[in-house]
Amino acid sequence: MEQKILLLIFFYLLNNSSANVIDSVCKATQDYKLCNESLASNPNSANEDAKGLARIMLYMALHKTTHIIVYVKRMIIENKFPDYRSVCEDCLEACDKNYNFILHHFVLNAIKYFEVEMYHDATFAIGLSGLNVSTCADACVNCNAFNLTNRSNEYAYFVLVVGDVIDYLY
Numbered sequence: 001m002e003q004k005i006l007l008l009i010f011f012y013l014l015n016n017s018s019a020n021v022i023d024s025v026c027k028a029t030q031d032y033k034l035c036n037e038s039l040a041s042n043p044n045s046a047n048e049d050a051k052g053l054a055r056i057m058l059y060m061a062l063h064k065t066t067h068i069i070v071y072v073k074r075m076i077i078e079n080k081f082p083d084y085r086s087v088c089e090d091c092l093e094a095c096d097k098n099y100n101f102i103l104h105h106f107v108l109n110a111i112k113y114f115e116v117e118m119y120h121d122a123t124f125a126i127g128l129s130g131l132n133v134s135t136c137a138d139a140c141v142n143c144n145a146f147n148l149t150n151r152s153n154e155y156a157y158f159v160l161v162v163g164d165v166i167d168y169l170y
C-alpha cells in the first residue's frame with residue numbers, strides 16, 4: 001500500500017517535471033501555443049529533458065516533410081487534373097524535387113548536426129529548410145487544381161519554432 005502511494009507520487013513528480021520542462025522550453029519560443037501543443041500531445045515527450053524535446057521537434061519537422069512528399073507523390077499517381085495537365089504536372093514534379101531536397105539536404109543535416117551537438121548549425125539548417133519551400137509554391141502558381149501554399153507556410157512557420165527549441169540549449 002505504502003509502496004503504491006510512493007509510486008504514485010513518484011510518477012506524479014515525473015509527469016509534472018516533464019510538463020515543467022515543456023513549459024520553460026516553449027516560453028522561450030515565438031509561439032508558445034504551437035510549441036506546447038506539439039510537445040504536450042506527444043507521448044514521447046514524457047520524461048524528456050530540453051535536448052530530448054528539441055530532438056522530438058526535429059523529428060516532427062521530418063515527418064511533416066515526408067507527409068508532404070507522400071501527398072505530392074499520390075497527386076502525381078492520381079493524375080486527375082485534365083484541364084491543367086502539363087502545368088500541374090510540372091508543378092508537382094517541382095514540389096517532389098523541392099521537398100526531397102529539403103528532406104535530404106536540410107532536415108536530415110539538421111538532425112546530424114544536432115546529434116553531434118552542433119546546435120547553431122542545426123538551427124541554421126532547419127531554418128533554411130523553411131526558407132526553401134517557396135521553390136514549390138512558385139512552381140505551382142498557375143496550377144489552380146493543386147495548392148501547397150498553406151502546407152508550405154505551415155511548415156516554414158513550424159521550423160522557426162523548432163529552431164527556437166534548439167536555441168534553448170545554448
Ligand SMILES: *[C@@H]1O[C@H](CO)[C@@H](O)[C@H](O)[C@H]1NC(C)=O
Nearest residue numbers: 023033036037038039040041
Ligand atoms: C499544453 O498542451 C496540453 C495538451 O494539449 C494542454 O493540456 C495544456 O493545457 C497546455 N498548456 C498550456 C499552458 O496551455
Ligand SMILES: *[C@@H]1O[C@H](CO)[C@@H](O)[C@H](O)[C@H]1NC(C)=O
Nearest residue numbers: 101105131132133134135136
Ligand atoms: C532551395 O535550395 C536549392 C538548392 O540549394 C536552391 O537551388 C534554391 O534556389 C533554393 N530555393 C529557395 C527558395 O531558397
Ligand SMILES: *[C@@H]1O[C@H](CO)[C@@H](O)[C@H](O)[C@H]1NC(C)=O
Nearest residue numbers: 140141142143144147149150
Ligand atoms: C493558393 O492558396 C493561397 C492561400 O490560400 C492563395 O493565396 C494563392 O493565391 C493560391 N494559389 C493558387 C494558384 O490558387
Ligand SMILES: *[C@@H]1O[C@H](CO)[C@@H](O)[C@H](O)[C@H]1NC(C)=O
Nearest residue numbers: 145146147148149150151153
Ligand atoms: C489556406 O489558408 C487560408 C487561411 O487560413 C484559408 O482561407 C484557405 O482556404 C486555405 N487554402 C487551402 C487550399 O487550404
